[in-house]
Amino acid sequence: MFDLTGKCALITGASGGIGGSIAKALHAAGATVGLSGTRTEPLESLAAELGERAHVLPCNLSDADAVNALPKQAIEAMGAVDILVNNAGITRDNLFMRMSEEEWNTVLEVNLTSTFRLSKGVLRGMMKSRWGRIVNISSVVGSTGNPGQGNYAAAKAGMIGMSKSLAYEVASRGITVNAVAPGFIETAMTDKLTDDQKSGILGQIPTGRMGSPDEIAAAVLFLSSAEAGYLTGTTLHVNGGMAML
Amino acid sequence: MSDIADRVKKIVVEHLSVEEDKVVESASFIDDLGADSLDTVELVMAFEEEFGIEIPDDAAETIQTFGDAVKFISEAQ
Numbered sequence: 001m002f003d004l005t006g007k008c009a010l011i012t013g014a015s016g017g018i019g020g021s022i023a024k025a026l027h028a029a030g031a032t033v034g035l036s037g038t039r040t041e042p043l044e045s046l047a048a049e050l051g052e053r054a055h056v057l058p059c060n061l062s063d064a065d066a067v068n069a070l071p072k073q074a075i076e077a078m079g080a081v082d083i084l085v086n087n088a089g090i091t092r093d094n095l096f097m098r099m100s101e102e103e104w105n106t107v108l109e110v111n112l113t114s115t116f117r118l119s120k121g122v123l124r125g126m127m128k129s130r131w132g133r134i135v136n137i138s139s140v141v142g143s144t145g146n147p148g149q150g151n152y153a154a155a156k157a158g159m160i161g162m163s164k165s166l167a168y169e170v171a172s173r174g175i176t177v178n179a180v181a182p183g184f185i186e187t188a189m190t191d192k193l194t195d196d197q198k199s200g201i202l203g204q205i206p207t208g209r210m211g212s213p214d215e216i217a218a219a220v221l222f223l224s225s226a227e228a229g230y231l232t233g234t235t236l237h238v239n240g241g242m243a244m245l
Numbered sequence: 246m247s248d249i250a251d252r253v254k255k256i257v258v259e260h261l262s263v264e265e266d267k268v269v270e271s272a273s274f275i276d277d278l279g280a281d282s283l284d285t286v287e288l289v290m291a292f293e294e295e296f297g298i299e300i301p302d303d304a305a306e307t308i309q310t311f312g313d314a315v316k317f318i319s320e321a322q
Binding site for chain 1: 283286290
């Protein structure tokens with residue numbers, strides 16, 4: 001099931017825990033993958049692990065020119081971008097009353113504006129081929145909010161509204177646009193939480209555990225598949241039941 | 246009719262599946278030829294490829310009719 005042979009997928013944030021798992025899952029289903037991220041070294045080692053059909057495409061998502069150039073670089077490397085996974089994300093947590101404009105702008109720029117730019121850049125090819133998949137990695141906090149994450153929650157909620165609007169526009173061309181909203185997943189981002197924070201969080205998750213990156217990758221693989229062609233503008237909440245939306 | 250007009254007409258006929266004789270100078274892509282707004286984006290993309298030019302977004306918005314397209318492309322070349 002879910003055969004992506006012949007499809008080319010660009011994944012941002014592929015040097016991170018969730019992004020790496022997404023790249024592996026799409027690659028295992030037969031896709032050619034373009035691994036993007038800020039840090040070249042982990043991208044290179046992931047590409048080496050995957051072997052054939054893996055390309056390293058470093059990009060700093062806070063640099064507008066670099067972001068606008070990435071789709072072209074991906075097409076040069078792979079021949080096309082049939083699947084775009086906007087996974088990269090950063091946090092600059094602070095109490096709202098203390099949050100600087102810079103903390104706000106940086107998070108919006110990297111998490112939301114880069115998603116706009118990259119989606120726009122890959123749509124031309126998808127429109128021509130009458131097939132495309134855009135999967136935006138949002139977050140449970142985009143729907144529930146979270147103290148200290150006003151910027152991050154705004155960006156992640158923004159991705160959902162943007163996905164729905166774009167989904168309307170391009171549905172007739174065989175392009176679907178969906179979001180995946182992870183809950184608490186075991187990654188470097190959640191490793192930073194203290195034990196007290198972790199136990200507090202686990203108390204709110206009916207499954208009683210954090211999710212694994214592979215469980216996010218599975219949702220992305222499904223949304224990227226031909227089988228999910230009738231699913232667009234939706235958000236898959238993969239959060240162990242902590243918010244049943 | 247100029248070579249440019251012929252090539253533009255061919256793209257319009259193919260993309261919008263309309264009769265060739267409907268594609269007259271004053272024909273509006275949306276009002277007369279049944280295009281939706283996304284079709285007009287795709288037409289501009291096709292013009293760019295056919296003629297090897299770049300049509301910026303603000304210019305693309307001014308191309309409403311077949312005549313507009315021929316005029317713009319003639320001037321851009």
